[in-house]
Amino acid sequence: MTEEFSRYDTSDYLKTDEDMALYFDACIEEDPGDGSLIRAALGDIARARGMSQLAKDTGISREGLYRALSADGNPEFTTILKVTRALGIKLHAGIT
Template identity: 50%
Template sequence: MVKTKPFDTSEYLDSEEMISEYLSVAAATGDPDDLLIALSNVAKARGMTQLAKDSGLGRESLYKALSPGSQPRYSTILKVLGALGVSLRVEPKDRAV
């Protein structure tokens, strides 16, 4: 019997470019839970305790805010993104002609 371990996305988020692209793709889906899951994975890769310190938010608050189905405040998301060293960017949607 072959033993496998569960896939852990956070193990592959090892560069600023990878993190930025991962979060961009998650945000582009339009599903808020996709972004929350991605932020949670990045937080795990960076260390939740350090992210809590850098963002000025409590660890438990972060866990709750980054859980699928939660509805974190916009200011919370901005604090998390800032602590992760990334920024939110708005671009026009591609328009099908």
């Protein structure tokens, strides 16, 4: 008997806006300071919502979004703002 494994993808579990908001907040909290978790969260949420629609909404190509939000990506802050606005995600500031 052989076991079958499938690749885990967080975007498969982000079903509601609340799921996405809570996930994004958790990634902001846990980010090590280099933006890697924030970038990954935006990529996961973008895939869950639909990268093609996000590309239309931001004016950035699908390929450009995949590249910017990848593990090796280094998106400009304007790209992050375009993506968060298009996804309906708000960045929050607070004092710790």
